Amino acid sequence: MKNVLFAVSEAVPFIKTGGLADVAGALPKAFDKKEYDIKVMIPKYACCEHLNEYELVFEGEVDVSLAWRKQYVGVFSTVVDGVTFYLLDSEYYFSGPKPYGQIYEDIEKFSFYSKVVFEACKILNYHPDIIHCHDWQAALVPVYLKTLYKDDPLFAGTKSIFTIHNLLFQGRWIIDEVKDKTGLPESVFANGDLECYGEGNLLKGAVLYADKVTTVSQVYADEMKTPEGGEGLDNIFRFKGDNFTGIVNGLDTDEFDPSKDKMIFKNYDVKTFKTGKRENKLKLQKMLGLNEDKDVMLIGMVSRLSVQKGFDLITYMAEEFLTTSHSQLVFLGSGEDNIADKLCYLSNKYPGRVSTNVCYSEDLSRKIYAGCDVFLMPSQFEPCGLSQLISMRYGTIPLVRETGGLKETVEPYNEYDKTGRGFSFANYNAHELLETLRYAQKIFYDQKKDWDALVRKDMKLDFSWEVSAEKYKELYDGLLE
Numbered sequence: 176m177k178n179v180l181f182a183v184s185e186a187v188p189f190i191k192t193g194g195l196a197d198v199a200g201a202l203p204k205a206f207d208k209k210e211y212d213i214k215v216m217i218p219k220y221a222c223c224e225h226l227n228e229y230e231l232v233f234e235g236e237v238d239v240s241l242a243w244r245k246q247y248v249g250v251f252s253t254v255v256d257g258v259t260f261y262l263l264d265s266e267y268y269f270s271g272p273k274p275y276g277q278i279y280e281d282i283e284k285f286s287f288y289s290k291v292v293f294e295a296c297k298i299l300n301y302h303p304d305i306i307h308c309h310d311w312q313a314a315l316v317p318v319y320l321k322t323l324y325k326d327d328p329l330f331a332g333t334k335s336i337f338t339i340h341n342l343l344f345q346g347r348w349i350i351d352e353v354k355d356k357t358g359l360p361e362s363v364f365a366n367g368d369l370e371c372y373g374e375g376n377l378l379k380g381a382v383l384y385a386d387k388v389t390t391v392s393q394v395y396a397d398e399m400k401t402p403e404g405g406e407g408l409d410n411i412f413r414f415k416g417d418n419f420t421g422i423v424n425g426l427d428t429d430e431f432d433p434s435k436d437k438m439i440f441k442n443y444d445v446k447t448f449k450t451g452k453r454e455n456k457l458k459l460q461k462m463l464g465l466n467e468d469k470d471v472m473l474i475g476m477v478s479r480l481s482v483q484k485g486f487d488l489i490t491y492m493a494e495e496f497l498t499t500s501h502s503q504l505v506f507l508g509s510g511e512d513n514i515a516d517k518l519c520y521l522s523n524k525y526p527g528r529v530s531t532n533v534c535y536s537e538d539l540s541r542k543i544y545a546g547c548d549v550f551l552m553p554s555q556f557e558p559c560g561l562s563q564l565i566s567m568r569y570g571t572i573p574l575v576r577e578t579g580g581l582k583e584t585v586e587p588y589n590e591y592d593k594t595g596r597g598f599s600f601a602n603y604n605a606h607e608l609l610e611t612l613r614y615a616q617k618i619f620y621d622q623k624k625d626w627d628a629l630v631r632k633d634m635k636l637d638f639s640w641e642v643s644a645e646k647y648k649e650l651y652d653g654l655l656e
Contacts, residue, residue: 177655179206180303181215182292184285184312188255189223189262190274193479194424194561195310195340198391201427203258205640206648214303216295218288219251219262221270229253231262235298241287242358250295261299263291281312282348282377283356289315290358293324302329305651307336311346314381315357318369321384322360334654337385339378341558342399342406343483346377353377371407382411386654388419391559392580396421404556422647423583424559425640426568431544433569433634438541445634448570449627452545459546463530465503472502472619474612475547475571477540477562480510480518480533485553485576490517491605497525500616505530505547507539544569549615553600553608557581563597567633572626573597574615576608584638588629590618596633 185191187200203213219226234250249264263269268284275281292313296303308316317335324330353375354364363369369380382388390396396419398404400412412419433451434444440458443451453469460467478484496502506518506529515533522531532539544550550566552575559580563573575581577599588595598615600607619626 176209177211177305177651178301178303179211179213179305179307179651180292180296180301181213181307181309182289182313182316183215183217183309184288185274186215186217186260188225188228189217189260190220192274194559197427197561198340198424199309200255201425201430201640202644202647204256204427205425205644208257211648211651214259214261214301216261216263216292218269218274219249219264220274221266222272222274223262226262229255234261237294237298239287239291239294240358241283241290242355244287246287248291248294250298261295263288263295265291278346278348279352282346282353282375285312285346285377286315286357289313289319290323292316293319293327293330297327297329300329303333304655305334305336307338308381308385309338310340311344311378311381313337314346314377315359316381317384317386318359318363318380322363323358334386335384336387336389336650336654337381339382339388339390339399339558342378342390342404342408343556345371345379345406345408347371347374350375376408379408379411382408382415382419386418387650388412388415389650390419390421392423392583393421394583395556395558395579398556398579420650422643422650423580424561424564425643426561426564426638428568428639431565431568433545436541436545438538439545440542443545443570445570445631448630448634452548452570452630455542455546456548459505459542460503462542463505463532464527465505465530466527468503472500472549472616473505473547474502474549474551474574475505475543476507476551477543478506478508478552480508480514482511482514483555485555485603485608486514486517488553488603488605488608489551490514490521492609493521493529494524496609496612497521497528500613501620502612502616503528503530505532505543507532507534507536507543509533509535544571547571548619549574549598549612552576552581553603554578554581555603560584564638567596567636568638570630570634572615572629572633574611575599576603577601588618590622590625593625593628595629596636597629 185196518531
């Protein structure tokens with residue numbers, strides 16, 4: 176039995192702000208439990224959900240030193256779908272209404288969390304063969320493993336893997352503050368291992384100290400090795416060579432299943448999608464105040480409202496698109512106010528054709544996946560993306576920009592040889608997006624049999640975590656040989 180510990184700042188079902196939590200909750204379940212014992216260690220935030228639905232077992236407590244600070248930590252455990260979760264309780268660091276706050280606070284909070292990972296293992300007398308760390312919040316784990324805990328017998332032979340879900344977020348802050356908050360030896364900083372362009376950078380430390388580094392698609396990994404996509408660290412990724420690779424994310428196909436999803440209006444499968452999606456569309460239109468029309472192309476987008484997601488392209492071309500086509504748009508998400516204002520302007524100017532919902536609602540997101548014909552993702556960059564996988568699972572054809580995991584998972588449709596999974600455009604340009612939308616409309620309205628065949632093909636695709644887990648298994652086995 177091989178022990179693998181996931182060190183991660185969020186995981187469903189307890190806390191979720193994005194796709195990281197979906198990965199941390201779903202990937203451990205995909206491994207053969209006879210061969211791998213995958214455990215997950217997260218902070219026990221005051222804002223964690225569903226804690227009262229699980230029996231929490233108190234495992235022990237300890238005061239943990241971080242440089243000159245010392246704070247209490249309690250370790251609790253529970254089991255979800257056969258996976259053990261350890262929740263680390265520290266009211267000083269993990270209270271508050273949300274898991275993340277100001278970066279200067281989070282640098283200290285997650286430096287503390289990274290050290291607690293080791294102290295919790297000592298309480299549990301648990302030896303991890305591999306610690307699989309995720310994103311900058313757990314970036315100090317590989318660094319601590321090879322510095323402060325290198326001589327601890329409990330971690331003898333322990334290897335580390337660091338997975339980057341979004342390179343944009345690196346844990347950057349004033350270098351002297353990082354020195355003070357991490358409690359790391361001066362030699363680490365003298366070497367420049369946690370410094371980048373004059374700033375402290377936790378993610379850089381993880382990339383240098385981890386035994387293996389991965390990201391969430393091979394295309395994104397290739398982009399990260401370029402000056403344009405490397406966010407200032409492209410030379411470090413090139414330096415890692417074969418120890419840096421991309422493994423595309425999977426999808427929890429039990430959680431996202433239109434045949435049994437309780438949040439959608441009517442369940443359907445690949446055999447019944449025509450009637451099922453039609454009913455979901457009509458009821459979604461009625462719910463959102465759109466014109467009820469089963470034949471109109473309904474285009475949906477569920478996303479954080481940020482420039483990264485391509486909203487500047489959408490707002491630039493939206494009125495030209497709406498005045499020259501027979502379509503409807505529905506948006507769901509929260510984020511930047513200026514984007515929300517522009518989308519609300521569209522819904523006010525085009526009532527019955529545009530619906531803007533500035534919030535986050537898992538329930539409404541599922542209804543959009545089920546009721547729409549096209550799912551829009553014109554991102555500037557997208558490490559992997561789960562939404563395009565969910566949309567295909569629900570028979571909603573993705574329309575994406577060719578970047579990162581979107582390029583890897585959405586092969587462009589070719590009407591002549593009937594290949595492809597969706598629609599895509601290459602350059603970050605509003606009129607390329609507009610022309611791609613018009614091409615999708617052509618297939619939708621004029622070649623209905625081909626459209627239905629595309630829906631069937633997408634619904635049959637296998638994006639389950641088992642496929643990705645097999646690649647992680649190869650990575651784990653290679654480290655432990």
